[in-house]
Amino acid sequence: MLSLARRVGQKIRIGEDIVVVVREIRGRQVKLGIEAPEHVRVLREEIYEETAEANLEAAERTDLAFFERLRGLHP
Amino acid sequence: MRVESSRLGSRDAEPSQIYTAPEGIPGFTGRRFLIEAPEGLSRPFWLQSLEDPSQSLLLIDPVRLDPTYAPAPNPATTLLGESALLVRVVAWPAEEEGKLYANLFSPVWIAPEGQRLAQLPMVGSGQLVKAVFELSALG
Numbered sequence: 786m787l788s789l790a791r792r793v794g795q796k797i798r799i800g801e802d803i804v805v806v807v808r809e810i811r812g813r814q815v816k817l818g819i820e821a822p823e824h825v826r827v828l829r830e831e832i833y834e835e836t837a838e839a840n841l842e843a844a845e846r847t848d849l850a851f852f853e854r855l856r857g858l859h860p
Numbered sequence: 861m862r863v864e865s866s867r868l869g870s871r872d873a874e875p876s877q878i879y880t881a882p883e884g885i886p887g888f889t890g891r892r893f894l895i896e897a898p899e900g901l902s903r904p905f906w907l908q909s910l911e912d913p914s915q916s917l918l919l920i921d922p923v924r925l926d927p928t929y930a931p932a933p934n935p936a937t938t939l940l941g942e943s944a945l946l947v948r949v950v951a952w953p954a955e956e957e958g959k960l961y962a963n964l965f966s967p968v969w970i971a972p973e974g975q976r977l978a979q980l981p982m983v984g985s986g987q988l989v990k991a992v993f994e995l996s997a998l999g
Contacts, residue, residue, distance in 0.1 A: 823935075823938050824938050824939050826883060826935070826939075826980070828981060828983065829983075832981050832983060833886055833981070834886075835965075835981075835989050836886040836887070836963070836965070836966040836979065836981050836989065837886035837887030838887065839887075839950065839961075839963050839966070839989045839990060840885060840886055840887040840888060840917060840950060840963075840979075841887045842952065843917055843918070843950050843951070843952035843961070843963070844887075844888075844914065844915050844916060844917060846952045846953050847867075847916070847917070847918045847951075847952045847953065848867065849867055849868075851918065851952070851953050852904060852906070852918055854995065855904045855918070855920065855951065855960075855995070855998060856899075856903065856904055858995055858996065858998040858999050859903055859904055859920075859924065859998050859999075
C-alpha cells in the first residue's frame with residue numbers, strides 16, 4: 786500500500802480525474818475533500834462492508850425451499 | 861454457456877441471461893452474473909455469480925414489501941448508461957419463522973437492454989440493510 790504524508794490543503798491526484806484534498810485535521814480525525822467524476826462511487830469503507838456482509842449472509846441462508854415459498858406467496 | 865450453481869445445479873444459459881456488473885456486487889467475486897428468471901423479472905428470481913457457484917442471491921420487487929419504496933435512480937442511470945432501469949432488492953430468510961430480510965439500503969439496479977446491473981448503497985437514505993418483513997407482505 787502506498788503511504789503519502791500530506792499537510793492541510795495539500796492534495797493527492799489519483800489517475801486523470803480524481804483529486805483528494807486534506808481539508809482539516811482535528812485530533813484523531815481527518816476531513817477529506819474528494820473530487821471525482823459522477824460515475825465514480827465514493828463510499829466510506831464500512832458502508833461497502835455492511836452491504837458485502839449482508840450479501841454473504843443472504844447467499845449462505847437462501848435456498849430453493851425459501852425461493853419456492855416466496856414464489857408461492859407472490860401473486 | 862454452461863453455468864455451475866450450488867443451488868440451481870449445472871445448466872446451460874443463453875447469452876441474454878448473462879449480465880455484467882461494472883463495479884461488481886459487494887462481497888462477491890467477478891463481474892459477470894446469470895439472471896435466472898423463468899417467470900420474468902417481476903417475480904422472485906436468482907442472481908448467480910459465474911465465478912463462484914456458491915454465490916447466488918434471491919432478488920424480489922421491493923414495491924411488494926413497501927409500496928412507497930422509490931430510490932433515486934440517478935447514480936445508477938449514470939453508471940449503467942440506461943434510463944429504463946428495474947430496481948430489485950436482495951431478500952433472504954430471517955431467523956424468525958415467517959419473516960424475511962430485505963436489503964432496502966442497497967438496491968440492485970438492472971438495465972435489461974444493456975444487460976448490466978449494479979448494487980448501489982443509498983447513503984443517508986435511512987433505509988435498512990436488514991429490513992424485516994412478514995412473508996405474508998408479499999401476498
